[in-house]
Amino acid sequence: MGHRKYSAPRRGSLAFNPRSRAKSLESRIRTWPSLENKPSLIGFAGFKVGGIQVMTVDDHEKTPNFGKPLLNPSTVIVTPPITIIGIRGYKKNVYGNHVIFDVYAKEFPKEISRKTTIKFKEDVIEKSETLIDSVTSIVAIVSVTPSDVGISQKKPFVFEINVSGNNNKEKFEYLKTILGKQVRINEVFHVGQLMDVSAITRGKGVEGPITRFGVKRKQHKSRKSVRALGTLGPISPAVVMYTVPRQGQHGFHQRTEYNKRILIMSNTEKENEIGINPSGGFKHFGIIKGDFIVVRGSIPGVPKRLIKLRYPLRSSQKKIQEPKILEMMI
Numbered sequence: 001m002g003h004r005k006y007s008a009p010r011r012g013s014l015a016f017n018p019r020s021r022a023k024s025l026e027s028r029i030r031t032w033p034s035l036e037n038k039p040s041l042i043g044f045a046g047f048k049v050g051g052i053q054v055m056t057v058d059d060h061e062k063t064p065n066f067g068k069p070l071l072n073p074s075t076v077i078v079t080p081p082i083t084i085i086g087i088r089g090y091k092k093n094v095y096g097n098h099v100i101f102d103v104y105a106k107e108f109p110k111e112i113s114r115k116t117t118i119k120f121k122e123d124v125i126e127k128s129e130t131l132i133d134s135v136t137s138i139v140a141i142v143s144v145t146p147s148d149v150g151i152s153q154k155k156p157f158v159f160e161i162n163v164s165g166n167n168n169k170e171k172f173e174y175l176k177t178i179l180g181k182q183v184r185i186n187e188v189f190h191v192g193q194l195m196d197v198s199a200i201t202r203g204k205g206v207e208g209p210i211t212r213f214g215v216k217r218k219q220h221k222s223r224k225s226v227r228a229l230g231t232l233g234p235i236s237p238a239v240v241m242y243t244v245p246r247q248g249q250h251g252f253h254q255r256t257e258y259n260k261r262i263l264i265m266s267n268t269e270k271e272n273e274i275g276i277n278p279s280g281g282f283k284h285f286g287i288i289k290g291d292f293i294v295v296r297g298s299i300p301g302v303p304k305r306l307i308k309l310r311y312p313l314r315s316s317q318k319k320i321q322e323p324k325i326l327e328m329m330i
Contacts, residue, residue: 012213012245035164086141105180203252213245
């Protein structure tokens with residue numbers, strides 16, 4: 001008989017379906033938290049460097065290790081300044097969001113011409129101010145250049161970052177003050193703050209169901225195969241359901257990880273700042289130049305990959321407390 005003698009739970013995880021290749025090396029943030037504080041950017045971007053160990057004092061109250069040394073596997077992200085190149089207004093209807101106006105800065109970084117051709121227009125700001133009442137949301141169009149941190153890619157990344165606040169007029173006035181200027185990481189995030197991280201994971205090619213879904217191996221004396229499924233489903237209907245774990249693409253997916261804590265925020269070019277570079281530089285990245293942050297835990301992607309940062313969407317953090325750093329093991 002081919003049926004099971006005893007019932008058993010299904011094998012393989014149905015999470016993250018479908019497991020297909022990402023369309024781009026740049027992840028997309030589709031959801032932003034709604035914050036009621038004064039207008040400010042609630043996102044940033046950087047590039048992954050590598051992993052280190054950070055020894056801190058455990059400041060989580062009501063835990064057995066409170067006040068004791070805690071070893072934190074951490075990830076270094078280099079965060080060059082982002083340039084505010086434009087302001088965009090959206091209007092939402094039953095068919096989704098539609099662009100109402102775009103306002104661009106007078107001067108752009110010279111690398112922007114590699115990405116797109118946009119021109120400054122004198123009367124756009126005045127026309128846009130008359131449309132603010134009909135706008136649903138206002139976002140900032142920003143650019144970040146990989147070559148600023150020593151990466152060979154010259155073409156910049158251009159994407160949108162949302163702005164906190166409820167008043168669209170205040171948002172527009174705030175974005176006008178920083179239009180065409182550079183914004184640094186310490187103007188958006190703070191040490192000890194939680195944030196969400198979005199990136200494209202490391203690609204691993206085609207893998208079988210054992211590695212891809214975590215399906216259990218069959219016994220070593222099983223017929224023909226060990227690392228294959230016992231059955232693809234019933235004889236009727238004669239189709240293979242989407243819930244059956246099959247071989248396919250593993251890795252190179254877009255993933256978002258929540259509530260990553262910033263342990264260190266520093267700059268390599270200032271005096272009396274934390275020295276982060278090992279002798280010879282980080283493996284697969286090199287020497288860090290400029291601003292960087294150290295985040296507790298792992299982050300998706302390979303070194304030099306674009307990492308997008310966002311204010312936490314599911315945070316329960318009541319106060320921002322700066323961690324006490326005892327030692328860094330690079």
